[in-house]
Amino acid sequence: MNRRRHAIATLTVVCALTVLASPALTLQASAAPLAPAAPAAPLPPGAPAQPKKTLEEVRKEIDGLYRQAAAATDAYNLAEEKAKEQSDEIVKLARMIVAGQEKIDDLKARAGAAARAQYRNGGLPDGAQLVLTDDPQLFLDNAGRLKEGHKATKDLLAELSTTQAELTTYANDASLNWTRLEANRVRQAKAKKEINDKIDAAKKLESQLAAEERERLLRLEEQEQYRNQTAWIGSGVLKGLTDATTPEGKRAVQFATAQIGKPYVWGAEGPGSYDCSGLTQSAWAAAGRPIPRTSQEQWRLLPHVDVKDMRPGDLIVYYKDASHIGMYVGNGAIVHAPRPGRNVTIAGAGSMEILGVVRPQ
Template identity: 35%
Template sequence: MSVRLVRWVCTAAVAGVLLAPGPADAVPEPGGEKSVAELLTDLQALYQEAEEATETYNATEEELKERRKEAEALAKKLATARGSLHSSRVAAGRLAREQYQGRSEISPYVRLLLARDPEHALDQGRVILRAAKKQEATVDRLVGDEKKADGLATEARAALDRQMGLAERQKKDRDAVQKRLKDVEELLASLTADQLAELARLEDAGMAKAQRSFMASGALSSVGRSPSRVGDAALSYAVRQIGKPYVWGAEGPKAFDCSGLTSQAWAHAGQVIPRTSQEQWATLPRVPLSELRPGDLVVYFPKATHVAMYLGDGMVVQAPRPGARVKVSPIAANPLLGAVRPDPGAGPMTGYRAPELPAGALDGGDTGYAAAGAPGDE
């Protein structure tokens, strides 16, 4: 029997009610150690820890990309500075040889001061002065180039050290994700068929109840809104990715994680937004849920570790969790934190038509984990 993948209970309040152990819902493990409701709570915690670790990994990856660019730019500047320094040293060496051989303009200057023709001496003096200034500039340029090259070399070494430190941190972040996902895999593998069926029943009931409660609360406006033209393009891109697998750290084109999908959707629409859900929440303008329009980003969990794109009518497009695929889900599929709008200054488009959804857009679990094992590096 294949493992039926676990979906999150939607809100903390609903989860607290649905997951409370009780005689009707409790199917104890062998030995009576934990009820299925408690196992579901454990799985939810592991999934959330995995997604937090994934977003930390993504943030480190983005910072590492910036440090690589910095190191490359410094390397180019250093190469240019060393080329200029070489030229200055050649010029300075030529100057030294001329002075040693008596061919510089400094020694004749003394003779010209003793010349019988003062006017001729004055004209020649101007020429000599210009030559002396040129020699002085050569020396000054050499000194300046040496200082610049030394400074850039120091910066380049520091940038390389920062890059190496981030690469090491990235490895630790990657290991943390894989450890959390391995824990999920082991827990799922330990469950019996009855426990898995009960888990599925609990999550289905929890999600349906949370969505009904949210929609009945009036938090969403009953008036449909149109996206901006850029928001429409971003949403259309997200819809075209439906069916592609969730892979942590992935940002397309064959697989996505949650913020990889949203950031790439807006990038393909022509607007760059931060890579991670936490940065999207921290930097993009907030918008009340009552004013949501298609293309807005809906952010979940207290630490902003999950994000989806609003489709309209209380539904979102999202890359749910490892083991699942990009799909359409109820907006209350996870505990809501709030929403942000990448293009707050853009007005709604006219003549908006919602993108046509592919067959099976709502099929499949909203969270899950493939039984084959922890994913490799992406």
């Protein structure tokens, strides 16, 4: 669909964790050094040996790379949304330009017909010839017609001038929107490269781990989320919360939870895959409430709600840069699309750093 819109414009002027996790999974792997998957290249003579990173350090590095990719995905999605808007506006303006040109052609034809009629009458319009008659009654009968004809000619010329000015404005607006469209495409390309670079770097780090270490890495990720969730629940935040919601909120939750198991793909809006804000936007669209495309725009534009007042269907925004978002489904849990390599899943609502809560309804 996006390609089709762009083509039309050219032709016309972007936590697999359950709410409870067993504390028996706690490992001491965070202090364990990495076992290299392949022999390291020899160091230059005299160069100091590089200390090996612990698995916890690697986990944090990978998590940081995916966080950066998520922020870049938001930038990509916003540029994509703007490009859609600009493309649609160009198509709309192109149609207005065509209609305006057709109107000008009609007005010019009418003006030309009046001019030819005047030429055939010796340079005088029909009404003027009647005014020159010697018959007083005929003069009185046709004086009004002369006035009406003069006004019609004046109105015709004024309409022609207005239409020409509108046509010029449409053309200028189309040119401006084209410039903006190209700028947004440049931003898309830049964000796309940054996303792929960060994901590739994270995957490279993971690929250097042995299978056992990758399993321990997943356990470390789950332990971190479990600790955060436990602390969040322990703060008493769930006291007084109700799982009751509106019919729209219920439909949004039903849609989002029905997507569990589908893969995260940056920039995806369904139906086969989603990124975090693509999931929340699609869920609320299914509930009949359009919301912005990116997590940052959802945070910026939707009404904010205190955590102690949230209800199922509300959206929880994560991290200081609002780079991640999930839908609260009740009982201290969210459904979200975590990151590349993960599927849409249920997680603890407090398993990540909460920025705030917004309510689409």
